[in-house]
Amino acid sequence: MAASLLVALIFMSLLLGAGPVSITDSMLALVRQGSDEARFIIMELRVPRTLIAMTTGVALGLAGALLQSMTRNPLAEPGLLGVSAGSGFAVAVAILLGATNATLTTLVAQIGALVGCAVVIAATRVHGLGNDPVRLVLAGATLSGLLLALTSMMMLVDQRAADEIRFWIIGSVAGKTLGDLTSTLPSIILAIGIVAVVARPLAAMALGEKSAVGLGHHPGRVRFLVVLAVALLVGAATALAGPLIFVGLVVPFIARALAGPDIRRTLWYCLAVGPCVMLAADILSRLLVVPAELPLGVLTALIGAPVLLLIVRAGRMPSL
Amino acid sequence: MTRTALFSNRRTVIANTVLLLAMLTVVLASLAMGTLHIPPDQVVHALLGQGDPLTRMVVHDLRLQRSIAGLASGAALAVAGCVMQSLARNRLATPGIIGIDNAATAFAVASVVGTGIALAPSTMALVGAATATALAFGLAGANGTRGYRFIIAGLGIGAIAGAITQLMLSQVAIDDANAAYPWTVGSLNSRDRTSILILSAGLLTGYLCLQALARSLNALQFSDPVAVALGIRLRTLRVIGLSLSVLLTGCAVAVCGPVGLIALIAPELARTVCRPGRMPITASALAGATLMLAADTIGRTLFSPLEVPVGVITAILGSPYLLWILLRPANRSMR
Numbered sequence: 001m002a003a004s005l006l007v008a009l010i011f012m013s014l015l016l017g018a019g020p021v022s023i024t025d026s027m028l029a030l031v032r033q034g035s036d037e038a039r040f041i042i043m044e045l046r047v048p049r050t051l052i053a054m055t056t057g058v059a060l061g062l063a064g065a066l067l068q069s070m071t072r073n074p075l076a077e078p079g080l081l082g083v084s085a086g087s088g089f090a091v092a093v094a095i096l097l098g099a100t101n102a103t104l105t106t107l108v109a110q111i112g113a114l115v116g117c118a119v120v121i122a123a124t125r126v127h128g129l130g131n132d133p134v135r136l137v138l139a140g141a142t143l144s145g146l147l148l149a150l151t152s153m154m155m156l157v158d159q160r161a162a163d164e165i166r167f168w169i170i171g172s173v174a175g176k177t178l179g180d181l182t183s184t185l186p187s188i189i190l191a192i193g194i195v196a197v198v199a200r201p202l203a204a205m206a207l208g209e210k211s212a213v214g215l216g217h218h219p220g221r222v223r224f225l226v227v228l229a230v231a232l233l234v235g236a237a238t239a240l241a242g243p244l245i246f247v248g249l250v251v252p253f254i255a256r257a258l259a260g261p262d263i264r265r266t267l268w269y270c271l272a273v274g275p276c277v278m279l280a281a282d283i284l285s286r287l288l289v290v291p292a293e294l295p296l297g298v299l300t301a302l303i304g305a306p307v308l309l310l311i312v313r314a315g316r317m318p319s320l
Numbered sequence: 321m322t323r324t325a326l327f328s329n330r331r332t333v334i335a336n337t338v339l340l341l342a343m344l345t346v347v348l349a350s351l352a353m354g355t356l357h358i359p360p361d362q363v364v365h366a367l368l369g370q371g372d373p374l375t376r377m378v379v380h381d382l383r384l385q386r387s388i389a390g391l392a393s394g395a396a397l398a399v400a401g402c403v404m405q406s407l408a409r410n411r412l413a414t415p416g417i418i419g420i421d422n423a424a425t426a427f428a429v430a431s432v433v434g435t436g437i438a439l440a441p442s443t444m445a446l447v448g449a450a451t452a453t454a455l456a457f458g459l460a461g462a463n464g465t466r467g468y469r470f471i472i473a474g475l476g477i478g479a480i481a482g483a484i485t486q487l488m489l490s491q492v493a494i495d496d497a498n499a500a501y502p503w504t505v506g507s508l509n510s511r512d513r514t515s516i517l518i519l520s521a522g523l524l525t526g527y528l529c530l531q532a533l534a535r536s537l538n539a540l541q542f543s544d545p546v547a548v549a550l551g552i553r554l555r556t557l558r559v560i561g562l563s564l565s566v567l568l569t570g571c572a573v574a575v576c577g578p579v580g581l582i583a584l585i586a587p588e589l590a591r592t593v594c595r596p597g598r599m600p601i602t603a604s605a606l607a608g609a610t611l612m613l614a615a616d617t618i619g620r621t622l623f624s625p626l627e628v629p630v631g632v633i634t635a636i637l638g639s640p641y642l643l644w645i646l647l648r649p650a651n652r653s654m655r
Contacts (some may be wrong), residue, residue, distance in 0.1 A: 075472070126647055134471055138412060139646040141475060142639050149635030152505060156626055245479065295490050301483035306475040309459055312472040 006272055009279040014042060014049040016283060053282040054275035055181060056241045057251065059188055059233040062195055062267060064248025065255065066233075067117075069202050070226050071124045071264045074253075074311055075137045078113075078234045079245030082143035086116025088243035089147040089237045096154050096161045106184045110235025117231045119143070121223060176240065184236040188243045191232035198225050199264045204308030206263060244297050246304020251277050253307055277303075332603070335593040339606035343391070346610050350387045350617040351379055355624055389508050389516050390613040390630070393576040394586070396523045398608020399585025399601055400568035402590065403530060406540050406599050407561045409643075411588065412471060415569040416580015417447070419478025423452030424432045424573040425503050426481040426488075428610075432500040433492045441503070442574030444513040449570035452477050453562060506577035506631020508616050515574045522571035523605075526564045530601050537561065579631045581638035582608050588645075 015027065025038040060078065067076040067083075078084045089113025091105055123139055155162035201217040209219050237244070254277070255269035281303060285294040351363045356378055356606070358366070365371040366379040401414040415421055427448030428441040439447070452474070459473035478496065485504060489497045502509050536557050539547045547554055569583070589611075590603035612630065619628040 050326070123647055135646050137472070137475065138417065139643055141417075142646065143644045145635050146643075149632045149639070152632050153628060153636070156623070156628060214325040255536070289491075292491065295486060298487040301479050305480040305483075308476045309473055312459075312469050312476075316645035 003272055006276050006279075009276055009283070010050060010054075012055065013279050014046050014281050016287060027057050030241065041120070048176055048181065049282070050279065051178070052176050052181050052240050053278040055184070055188060056237045056244070057247065057274035057276070057278030058271055059191070059237040059274075060244065060247040061251030061255065061270035062192070063233040063237070065232045065252040065266050065270050066195065066198075066202070066226050066230050067120070068252055069206065070121070070223065071136065072206075073124075073136055075134075075248065075249070075308070076120075078117075078230065079247040079248060080137050080144075080308075081116075081120045081140035082147070083116040083120060083230065083234050084114050084238055084243040084245065085144035085147040086119070087112035087238040089151055089262065090115075091238065092151045092154060092161075092165050095164050097156055098298050106187065106236055106239040109239040110187065110231055113235040114227070114231035116143070117227045117234070121227055137150070180240060184240055188236050189233045191210075191229045191236075194229040194232075196269060198222050198229070199267055201224070203263050220266070242297060244300050246308065247274075247277060247281075249311075250300075250304050250307045253311065269286075322530045327607065329595055331595045332598070332600070335590075335600075335604055336606060337589075338595070341601055343606050343613075346613045346617065347387055347391070350390070350613050350620075351383050353617055354378075354383065354620050354632060367652075385513070385516065386508050386616070387613060389519075389575050390520045390525050390607040390616045392516065393508070393572040393579070394582055394608040394610070394612025395605040396519060396526070396568040396572035396608075397576075397579065397583040397612070398586035398590075398604040399523075399526060399530065400565040400572070401608075402535070402587035402599060402601060402604040403561050403565045403568075404583075405587055406537055406563075407463065407468065407558055409540070410471070412584070414583040414587075415565065416583055417471060418452070418456050418474030418479075419476070419481060420449045420452045420456075420474075420477040420566065420569050421573055421578035421580045422481035422485070424448040424453075424570055425578045426485045427451070428503050428574065428577075429485050429488055429500045432489050433496045440514075442518060443570070445574040446483075446567070446570030449566045449573065452481065455568050502629065503577045504543070505629040506579040506634070507627075507629035508576050509627065509629070514591065519571040519575050522567055526568045527601065527605065529560070529564055533557070533560065534599065534601065538597070540599075541597065577631055579634050581634045581642065582612050582615075585638050585641060586611055616634065638653075 028038065037225065063078050063083075064076070066076060067081065068074055070076070087109040090108045094105060094108040120136075120140065124136060151165065155165055201212060201219075201222045204212040204215045204217050205219060205222060212219055212222075234248075246316040251270055251274045252266060255266045255273045258273070259265035281299045282296060285296050285299045288294055288299075327332060348360055351367075352358050352360050358375055358378065362371055362375055363379055366376045367384075369376070381484045384420055397415070401416075404413050404415060404418075405411045407413075413579075424445040425448070427444040431439055431441045431444040455477050456474045459469070459476075467636060489500060489504070492500075536552050539550045540557070542550070544554060572579075586608035587600070587604045589607045590600035594600040594603045611634070615633040616630040619630050619633040
């Protein structure tokens with residue numbers, strides 16, 4: 001079901017938009033016919049955009065699922081915990097120092113995410129904090145706030161950088177090329193490889209750390225790999241689409257509802273649900289205020305915050 | 321129990337005096353420092369209506385209003401935070417964290433960028449604050465202000481309000497967006513006389529009402545059954561306390577934008593220096609005023625002639641402190 005929905009959304013993403021291209025023209029363009037204009041819009045603008053939205057969805061969804069399983073906290077989400085903010089801050093610094101190269105941006109974003117993620121995991125190891133989802137989320141929110149304040153301070157210093165950062169910080173998958181995507185692809189594939197390796201130990205760790213050790217896994221090693229994977233994924237997603245909040249919350253939430261408690265199944269479902277959510281958000285962002293466009297980050301916040309409230313509204317916090 | 325909390329014992333009196341002195345020092349510094357440096361004695365002269373015309377002009381017309389705005393908004397935010405912390409019995413439950421600031425900002429920005437709403441930004445900020453509180457309460461359900469739901473609900477509301485603010489700013493012309501910029505970061509730059517007057521009136525009203533309620537509010541540190549046994553009408557008290565808190569936050573945000581951390585840190589400071597077991601309303605107000613004005617003065621002078629908005633300064637200086645509260649091992653959520 002998820003797969004057919006995904007296919008439908010991919011077609012919608014390719015066929016719908018603000019441009020002066022009718023749906024039949026778009027279909028023709030897909031099979032390399034029709035007018036040049038339609039071909040350009042479809043092949044150069046919408047195809048990259050669709051692929052990037054899908055990649056971001058997969059990356060953020062997987063990162064969210066990994067973090068939630070790792071911290072045993074249903075609210076652990078890269079955006080809420082400050083991982084995205086860490087990578088956003090790193091990119092802002094890079095932009096201020098004059099970086100424009102896409103590859104460089106990805107790497108910088110990933111380093112920022114790595115630091116942010118390590119801080120989060122270290123914080124959950126602090127006595128008592130790991131059991132308290134709300135405190136962890138508040139700490140993440142505070143960290144994000146701090147980094148945002150530092151970013152706006154940098155924006156005051158340099159006007160050119162300020163314009164670039166302001167555009168980027170809202171989050172968008174528009175105006176990116178396939179080149180941006182290919183530069184992040186290796187790290188995403190590497191991260192998915194790591195996910196495949198850690199899925200089993202993670203499922204064992206859900207039974208408790210001692211059981212995992214008893215089953216022959218090394219929790220410390222797993223934790224390290226998870227941090228690495230989350231950093232690679234969030235950094236790539238942030239470099240592609242800006243610091244998007246709440247995607248990492250919504251995707252695993254839906255995936256878990258479909259897949260049940262096993263983290264391995266949840267991770268598989270994230271691969272399908274992530275692109276669906278991001279594509280839906282992106283299509284909406286294009287269509288809601290034609291001919292203008294809603295910032296994607298705004299849309300994900302508007303979709304995601306109610307899900308956050310929904311999770312909290314549930315009689316008691318679902319435990320992981 | 322006729323004496324107010326202000327004179328209740330020596331420690332509180334000393335603490336309040338020290339805070340008052342600190343506040344006066346900061347006021348003097350804020351009037352003296354800036355692109356044109358004026359020696360403190362000249363400032364005093366100018367305040368008394370003496371000295372040369374230029375100094376008088378700078379002190380009276382340029383800096384005094386800003387200082388008053390800073391003092392009043394800081395005090396209002398701090399008192400609002402103090403009350404809300406006591407009502408929720410959770411010291412993280414402050415207007416900034418519950419999303420009241422963000423909502424007030426969103427409404428104010430809506431008015432600035434002109435989405436067909438004719439109310440003034442300050443009125444809109446008040447409406448926004450009230451809406452957010454009502455929503456947070458509605459979503460928290462039967463638990464009221466207790467527990468994590470209220471805070472997470474507020475976090476969600478804050479995120480939505482922040483997204484809507486971004487959305488409005490991205491849809492309008494760049495000039496309108498720039499006009500609304502001070503609202504989004506928190507700055508004392510955009511204050512106007514009317515909203516400062518409204519804020520001062522609101523602060524006075526709120527402060528006096530809270531002093532009158534001090535005894536009941538102090539009883540909130542006990543559990544609900546004990547408070548009821550002491551003759552407190554809890555429901556009424558909560559409604560009044562929250563309304564006052566919303567009023568103060570809304571008025572303050574109308575002047576200075578979302579400078580949320582003041583509401584968390586100032587009462588915290590006040591609780592540390594004052595006698596335990598009482599709600600330190602006066603001390604919170606003084607501490608809030610001092611912190612706000614100090615942060616603004618730092619922001620004005622640090623990268624002079626560039627001006628760093630006060631919200632940025634409080635976030636950079638206050639966030640590490642908040643993180644420390646959150647991350648330290650022992651969870652003493654409220655004394």
